Amino acid sequence: MSDNILARAGKMHGDKIECREKYKAQLEIKTHRDYVLNLLTWLKSERYVHLSFMSCIDWIEENEFELVWHVFSYESKNHILVKTRLNREKPWMHTAINIWPHVQPYEQEIHEMFGVYFPGNPDLSGLFLHNWLDLPPLRKDFIAKDYSLALYTTDALGLTPPFDDIDIVEITAEESRDGE
């Protein structure tokens, strides 16, 4: 930890964040959803210019999604995992494309795979899935085997696919804010 980033982060952001060193040169900062962009902006100004990628974890038992931004500095060689938790019912997160424009496809992917809504991201259209009507597939309650069994067995018998009667709820920006 050559740049002492955790200490400075603690001084700067105080109780808004919760940070610790996980492994050698791998740090973790947890914060609230509304504070993530402040933190990411601050990190970028601290020369943490490289956003490796962004991932999402479905903690279904805690009814939460966890978003993780992986940020790296070419100067201090530290890798920081910025984490935040979202409510699983109506998940949304501010987009970070104004800090790192290339986060757009990652947000697009997380929207598609988990159903997390990113207000501000101009393109959240489907990227990987084709004519998808079921749950976002990387959610834990989507069981791939059941899905394919249901789809292909009914298809072979000439029946309608089972998800015809499922209502797909598109969350809009307004709704997602209302849900809070």
Place this chain on the structure above:
Amino acid sequence: MYLPDGYTTLDKISENDDYAVYDLFFGPNHPGMHGNFGYVLDMVGTEILRVRPNAGQLHRGFEKAMENKLWAQNLSLIPRVCVPDPDPNEVAYCQAVEAILGVEIPRRARYIRSIVLEMSRLGSFLMGMGGVGGALGHYSTMYLMMIDRDLILDLFEALTGGRVYHIYNIPGGVRRDIPDGWTDKLLELCDRLESKLPEWDRLLYENPVVQDRLGGLGYISAEEAMSSGITGPSLRACGVKADVRIDTPYAAYDEIEINSKLSEGGDALARAVQVRLDFEEAVNIIRRLVKQLPDGDYKLDLGNISKLRVPKGDAYSKVEASKGEFGYYVVSDGGLKPYRVSVRGPSMPAGMYLCHKHLRGMKIDDVAVWMASFAICPPDIDR
């Protein structure tokens, strides 16, 4: 639809009688495309007006599939995330698992992993340089490099039993020890590869047509490259000294000298030259690794691996692959299977984001060359 600045939408142009816009599907059936990926190009004549990346044709769902397999079983799936360069995937995943387990693998295992990684890098670079050649219609380099790649694969076969998918790393080390006499063959191969470099220089890099084609194509500045997630040779080609092997040493790289040279320019030619420079250095690294190869165990005894249970926790492990930073973010809930495996592929920033900027205004001639110069490998986008 997200459009970087300066775009007009398709509808606007379609209203204009001077243009006739049509879609060209630059997809998996196209010889210039590397795998199951596609760009839908909105074209005016032979000029590209807009590009829409079209992923999702790999049909494999690596991340979801990995959640349904045992920790060790995943290793048969993981190399498939990047076909030309499979070993960084295995190593990154194993390192993440070892980090959560909190174990340190034996020194010999670390060296063997490094050797395998460098060999994989050589093979991938040969395919990458050959790919640039192929995209340029310069098939002789491609075929000549494939011959040398095959010799690397022969050595992989002798070591791991598989040519393309080695499935050689497991949590705790590697599956087999190095057989007798194998390192001698490896050093012979290093000599051969090095002796081939002048031929490739003459054939490819000093070729006026190649220089005309690559020069200035897909230029990216150092600052932009860093902040848009470009890594590996493509970033080094902008003159940035960034290498995971040096920045965050893993395997045996903290004990090995790495003197990567940097090319500058930030265009496709610089990237192609950077690959060649890295290739030369990788040959030297293999020599150093073999020279320093210690004795000892080649794996750590973790018990019955098919019943490996990884404690609750998460870890991100990254590896310098031939195309850039390959990372695995592994989350465990303490069970027999990973809770979540998230893959960071090096192709996403270029293939999904930079394409909007670079391909606009480009002629159809250069699309394949641009992709080859950024070494875009679709499976790590569509994982």
Place this chain on the structure above:
Amino acid sequence: MNAYALLGIKLIGVSFGSMAVGLLFMGLGRKVTARIQRRMGPPFYQSFIDVIKCFTKTSITHNFVMDLGIIMALGGLIATAFFIPFANFSILGSSSVVIVLYLMSIGYLGMAMGVSASGNPNATIGISRALALMMGYEIPFVMVIMAMLITYNSSDLLTYAVAQSNGIGSWHIWKYPLGFIAVEIAFQAMVGEAPYDHMIAPAEIASGPMVELSGKYLGIGFLLHAVQLYVETGLIVNLFLGGASSWYVMLVKMFAVYFTTLSINAVMARYRIEQGIRHLWIWAGSFGLLQLIYTRIWG
């Protein structure tokens, strides 16, 4: 046997002969390229097998225009072949180089008609590139031909052959060295080899015109290329390399021309299309122009 029957036999003979020679060259060419790339390569008769196989497959046609275009291309090129003297054998007795040039373009035009009808953008781009490139190489070529016209006041290939019949020293290659270089560069573009293989360009436009050709159409595509090779190498041998007195010398000379092309193809990449045309005009064009000026003033 009356004269018409004899002519018919000759015409059919030349049609199939030109295809056979072209296919043989293609096969040998693949072998040569393979050796440059340190491969074994396919056997030299592979092209014949390919064509026969293609003709046994079912094929997809898009419309009548496509069929017509493809047949027109093959017909145009075979018609050109009738005008190429092969050693001292010539069907028509005299064959004007201007007619040869005129007929040769029918091949591409037919192809353009055929594949454009298929509606595949890759094919359309490919054929439009081929036509654009034609502008690149026809102009230098015509300039060199004009130089010869100036000298001999004749466009008959047989006249040129007679003039070159006094041993190696009398070949036009020495008389029109700049012209030969210009024609060699143009020839590279004519047969579509690197750095001017824009028409095919697999990595860019998915093999261009070939992309919609299936089965028998692809077989005709192969034959087109074969006849084209026969015509173009034959033309250059007759123009610059002194023609030939026997058929095997003719074949060797033709293959030598093709071999040169292949050698360049094997070590060169492909230009961008605008680079390619510019390059043709600058280099082939200036050599051709110099040759023309030289011949006009001092020749």
Place this chain on the structure above:
Amino acid sequence: MSLGERSFFVPFSTLANLFKKPETIAYPKEDLDVHGVKGPSLKYRGMHANDHDVCIGCGNCSTVCPTAAINMISTGVNDAELTGANAQRPTVDYGRCCFCAFCVDACPSGSLTMTREYIFTRASEKESPLEELIWKCDEFTLEPGSRWSENPGWQCHGEETWLDLERSHMEHMTPEKRVGSFIEFVLGFTKEEALREAARCIECGICTKTCPANMGIPEYIRGIYDNDLEESVRVMYETNPLPGICGRICTHKCESVCAISHKGEPVAIRWLKRYAIDALGPDKVAEIASSAKEMFSPSGKKVAIIGAGPAGLSAAYYLSTMGHGVTVFERMPKAGGTMRYGIPAYRLPDESIDNDVRAMAEMGVDFRMKTRVGTDVSFESLRKDYDAVLVAVGFPMGRSTRIENHDHPDTGLAILLLNQIRLGEEIPVHENIVIIGGGNVAMDIARSMARLQKVKYGKVSIILTCLEGEGEMPADNEEIEESIEEGIIINPGWAPKAIELDDDGKIKGLKCARCLRVFDENRRFNPKIDEDDLTFYPGTQVVEAIGQASDYTFLSEDDLAAMGHERGRFKVSDGMDSGLKGVFIAGDIVHGPDVIHAVADGHKAARSIDTLFNQG
């Protein structure tokens, strides 16, 4: 960029390749020989081969296969009659196989290997329609056998395997320390060690088949592995009501067939059972044990059980869970039979027996201690008063060799001496002892005597001799090893001839002759002795541990005959019922001395008794 100048002419240097030899080969005519052999490398992961004679059908290949390409199919052999193997063999679906060779690395027997063959062709009609081809995809499913095995590729022997071949470390007392006392010397697994040991199990189930009680071994090991000890103990009680005892002294036939034992040490099934019981604590175990009773309502039937040994206790537990009233008659003061009064405390401490018996007492089993059938209560009255009687008297008596001077006062029968030691009675211990016998009882008495010697004289001087040669001794290997560690000298392969006395009439030692074979061709006991090859073992005390006998004095001659008595044992049907109506037999007197057999017999007898009640 430091690379050379651009030049139109340099690329042409590559044309020199025209005059070089091509590097590719014409494949079917010639083959690669870069690996020192023609074709692929000697480690190539190609098609599978399986040695069917070595394969044990454990199915681990199918379990670890990441693509679910391996399915086990039945061989059609009667599974239950196979020893140490399941009657199933793997098939590989080459449409799914990804040639990762995990199956080979995880194969416990080493029968599954990969070959250097990688081209698979199949015969098919040339013009078969597409639909037919699609449905023919199962032709890619092959049963690997000897096909291709002459071209071996990827193999796995030894430490490269995925399996954990070595047992998890468990704390034992050192031989020096343990020989000084009767404290239990095996300390048991800690939690980490148990988890590691449980992870070694591949859940093949061969052990279940081999276990006389058919215990759900993989299931309870799984419970330990999942840290769900309650589930684990519940599984144990389904087939064995004495897990605490069996966890210590079971003859563990399961471990001898364990799949892991083919390449390494078998899973320590017995110690894992012990761990689960000990770690959960006796209160919790008793609660789980008695919870099974809630499923049945009381039937009002009464059963008398003669003998509170393993068979009697087992039957008592299961009869009681089925809702029947149970009374156990035992001549000794405490329940346990041979387990309590035969097996030394360093192997089986009293608390373990007490804990297991306590679970039963809490379920309402009526124990009548110090009640000897035949003297205190007659067999006939039991038959009259109870709806069924189970005879599970075991072998409380010793047998003698009947050699010269076998009735000398300084000789003894092992089972009786052990009995006395357990009762806390003083027994004579000489400085030099000779023991005759090679079974577990011999080991028990040898090691008990060693402990007494150590206390009394400070050193161990015991010679043990038996008929069976080395490697044929009926005692468990670990017992033999531990005995040797404790300083006992074992001389197998000698037949005792006579106990020699010195002039004072005291024992001088044992004269033995070389025993060439113990069993004849028909596997009958028929020792062949070389009378010329003699040896002499000095010692002043001789203990005979060559077998046990029972006491059937409470039964009349007619009863004995009706019950199928033959040479000290009983022949019974599968349901454990004797010839007499309502009388059942179980335990050692049926199957010979073996605790787990006795438990199994007790369970079987309980089920037959229950069936009898339900019938009428």
